[in-house]
Amino acid sequence: HIVSEAGTAAGVRRIEAITGENALAYFKQQEATLGRLGARLKAKPEQVEARVESLFERNRSLEKELEQLKAKLASVAGSDMLGHAQEIAGVTLLATQLEGVSGKDLRGMLDQLKQKLGSGVILLAVADQAAGKVSLIAGVTDDLTDRVKAGELVNFVAAQVGGKGGGRADMAQAGGSRPEALPEALKGVPAWLENTLR
Numbered sequence: 412h413i414v415s416e417a418g419t420a421a422g423v424r425r426i427e428a429i430t431g432e433n434a435l436a437y438f439k440q441q442e443a444t445l446g447r448l449g450a451r452l453k454a455k456p457e458q459v460e461a462r463v464e465s466l467f468e469r470n471r472s473l474e475k476e477l478e479q480l481k482a483k484l485a486s487v488a489g490s491d492m493l494g495h496a497q498e499i500a501g502v503t504l505l506a507t508q509l510e511g512v513s514g515k516d517l518r519g520m521l522d523q524l525k526q527k528l529g530s531g532v533i534l535l536a537v538a539d540q541a542a543g544k545v546s547l548i549a550g551v552t553d554d555l556t557d558r559v560k561a562g563e564l565v566n567f568v569a570a571q572v573g574g575k576g577g578g579r580a581d582m583a584q585a586g587g588s589r590p591e592a593l594p595e596a597l598k599g600v601p602a603w604l605e606n607t608l609r
Contacts, residue, residue, distance in 0.1 A: 503531035514546030538590035545587030
């Protein structure tokens with residue numbers, strides 16, 4: 412029974428096989444594995460493939476629902492966060508640390524906040540204390556990119572939390588390795604913005 416096949420060089424194939432008693436033992440092991448899977452899935456061996464495919468489809472459907480719910484929660488959270496925005500030298504600033512949000516969700520939240528804000532500077536941060544990681548994203552609306560650069564802002568904060576980043580004038584991301592330093596770093600953002608706008 413051939414168990415594997417691979418190309419080792421141009422025009423050369425390598426196969427691995429088992430024979431005799433080893434082949435019989437292999438098939439018995441495969442049969443036992445299929446039986447255990449069938450028991451876990453509450454399906455007969457011949458129904459396992461269809462049952463697994465059904466579970467994959469269900470999983471994909473649930474993942475889509477979860478993403479939709481996350482988007483709705485992010486929208487609600489974004490509306491709540493706007494109440495914490497402050498005005499620095501005539502420019503609206505929102506710099507905040509988020510809870511219960513993953514680093515990969517920051518981009519979507521930033522885009523939504525920029526639309527709702529209309530004009531302003533935004534810095535969002537997520538700290539994972541257990542993993543020792545910080546995720547940062549900065550955004551500047553188009554009307555302000557000639558005065559404030561998102562990359563400079565995100566690097567100002569990242570430098571204080573053991574990291575660095577980069578990006579465009581309107582959007583930049585960074586990471587860090589010192590979540591315990593994040594609150595203090597965020598406190599310095601208003602003064603940084605005020606100096607930048609001078």
